[in-house]
Amino acid sequence: MSTTIYVNAISLVAPGLPDWRQSQSVLSGKEKYTFEDLPTFSPAILPANERRRTTQLIKLALHAAEECLDSNLVAAENYATVFASSDGDHGIIDKICKALTLPEHPVSPTLFHNSVHNAPSGYWAIAAKAQHSSNSLSACDESFAAGLVEASTFALVEQQPVLFVAYDYPAPMLLDSVRHLQAGFAVAMCLSANKEQNSIVKLELHLDESNTHTKCNNSGLEHLRTGNPAARSLPLLQAISNNKTQNIVVPYLQSTSLNISVKAA
């Protein structure tokens, strides 16, 4: 038994893959992949005062989300959202845990309310005036797969379009020694239960026991794939860029895999 979901828009923000439109020729192998550091983002959807209060991780997630809607922010309020991140905001954790070692434990109130795993979701809802359901979840290295499943089940059961965003960002030095993420990476998808005019592909999802996971056929991209939980999406993004029917196997949890059949919409 598999679950069918339609992908109506995609955005991608990763080193050397600055956006979905430009990146497809690299993902499909027509152009060479070159690693480039991520720029600093400044999501247009955030008011200036909020932009100052938010972190690189929050900006990365919101940038991917607004790119996915192609800056059609009026439509943003119609989407439920699912935000998937393995680690949340290491930069904030680092600052809070340092503050807790000091006399008087001076934790900043803004840092504290930004420390929740659902901070990007909260800022998005405020900026997009989106009052629908929003979920924020983690499944560690498998957060992309778990988030895609949650977002798909939401679109199907609630019959509502979902904006799904998967993202993670490297930790500062101390935490990097126990949890190394190679680089920031975010991917977002607009999903719906039914075929839409702008549907790009159809995905059929099911969990199974296959243990041969699909890798990237390019060493640079493969290095990226294993270096950030959100980048586990790369084989799927490559299949979509190649515009042909393909079966992708993404690691899920505890020896289970997520099998994704990519088909024309």
Add this chain to the structure above:
Amino acid sequence: MAIKPLKITSYTTTNALGAGNRASLQALQEGRTGLSQNQFDGCDLKTFVGEVAGLDEVCLPEHLAAFNCRNNRLTYLGLQQDNFSEAVLAARNKYGGRRIGVFLGTSTSGIQQTELAYMELANQANSGKRLSSDYHYTQTHNTFSLGDFVQQYYELNGPAHVVSTACSSSAKVFASAYRHIQTGFCDAALVGGVDSLCLTTLYGFNSLQLVSEQKCTPWGKDRLGINIGEAAGFALLERTDNSSEQLTLQGYGESSDAYHMSTPHPEGRGAAKAMQAALDSAGLNSNDIDYINLHGTATQSNDSAEDNAVMTVFGNTTAASSTKGWTGHTLGAAGITEVIFGCLAIENSFMPVNLNTQEIDPTMNANIVMTKNNNTVNRFISNSFGFGGSNCSLIIGRKG
């Protein structure tokens, strides 16, 4: 369109009132709070906390030793109560481990391990540069640690994730579980949540001036804020069968305030939307609900916003109480803890009293339960609202 109810096969709560359902039931019926003067290690704040006794002595199974942290010790203690493990293993035999989902909620996971590792580093004489090699980030602090621990402990390998939407986390897991079962990703689901005391939340809420020096007084005239608590709670959800006596998840509603990161919409806009969505998904009207378990954190703004939302959806007739005065605010575990209090209320015919509050805020209008009673509860709604404007309401009742 109404959802297909799910049966709650087994449930268990461990919180400041004690380990297992009986401890909570007895305290709720005897009028005994679990709150005590804060003596949490490393924290000198004058406040009350809902601390679970004996967590330092809990030993995890040897093969899961890397998961050792306060949050997972509390998880393990919670799983040992009320024959919950037997129910999970029976479900595993019935459906197979790949067909059982695990959807759990937490806000801070095992962050205390990171706090301790930073403290150890800061205390080193010649200030080292690396965190202790005994510190296992992925198994303790990572948000999924709790889900990984539970999956490995029961050898379950179906769909799973950990929801972390602050204080609505372990309510929203019921909705995730419903969707995964409904779309055929699993046949049963272990849901719940765990949050444990840590300096991050104690000093963090204190920085927002939301921590009360006194025992918290939800809906109280002079309420001063929250007491932080810790808890573990779990429930097993399956499709309903023909047996008549069963508790079922009948509805859920989720919404976003889209207003402010740490303050609710003053009219309770998102809260009302979540409650109404829960009623709609259950195919029920407000007069079908006997009891409202309020989020009721006892901060000025939270309680008044929720009061407005309750008035919008229910008016002032439906009995309501906050149980934060018993356990403190258990954050990511509040949803499951309060769902279980509602289940205990149904099965034992009483409505929990809104403990500690002497005088209700005269500006608020909900019908607050102030006296001990033997009122029948056939169906209740439980509210959980969190930072980021994340709202979730659940409706649970007897079948039929």
